[in-house]
Amino acid sequence: MLTDLKEIQERMKGIKTFILDMDGTIYLGNDLFPYTHKFLDTVEKTGRNYYFFTNNSSKDLEAYTTKLGKMGIDITPEQMMVSTDVILEYLQEHHPKAKLYVVGTPALLRAFEKAGWTLDDKDPDVVILGFDTTLTYEKLSKLCTFVRHGKTYYGINPDLNCPVEGGEFIPDCGSIARCVESSTGVYPEFFGKPSHRTLEYIVKATGLKPEQIAIVGDRMYTDIAVADHSDVVSILVLSGETKEEDVPSSKHQPDIMVENIGVLADLL
DSSP states (O other): OBOOHHHHHHHHTTOOEEEEOOBTTTEETTEEOTTHHHHHHHHHHTTOEEEEEEOOTTSOHHHHHHHHHHTTOOOOGGGEEEHHHHHHHHHHHHOTTOEEEEESOHHHHHHHHHTTOEEOSSSOSEEEEOOOTTOOHHHHHHHHHHHHTTOEEEESOOOSEEEEGGGEEEEOHHHHHHHHHHHHSOOOEEOSTTOHHHHHHHHHHHTSOGGGEEEEESOIIIIIGGGTTSSSEEEEESSSSOOGGGSTTOSSOOSEEESOHHHHHTTO
């Protein structure tokens, strides 16, 4: 793991694109970090590109691009990646005509419908669990019943908690999956970070070699873990969930660690 600024600067010379986590990396809640624009401007000035990737499947692409726009960050739809995109691509390849039961927010359901999928809460072929901030006992019970009956079962993002304003957390998709597992004994395959399917999706979407890509984030078990055993460079920022004292004991080790993306901007 590199922490020396000169060594990091040398390592950055081969990077063509940055894949940026959002909450804890470029902003916290609704507050943009003061150094975010500096980093994004520097990336562009040095002839590089950047994309955003969020595991939060409770919102759709339009919600994220709108939020960024209000913060003064204008991007193309192609620059915004959501964990939902990864599972949608997988379903198209492996379950092209499946009927789906999706546990998720109205925004998540719209994303599936917009992509052409048939939603069926009576006799689906595949059941999918997303980060559902509108979760009800009825939806949870129905999901458990389908899982017990052997329906193919996937989860979108494995995060246990989602950070919110005031330094608090709310249960995320991974926690809901643990609840389903307690009832059914079944835990789903997930598609957001750190799934290898997410890494494959990112490499394909950017059209670059893995060693030309850097993934930047604040969470060890998703942002950093997704680059494990690959040539993609993982960069941990200490502006969000992970503190420096957490790093030595983690089984996932970043290639590079910096205080925040403002520091990283000075090394490009």
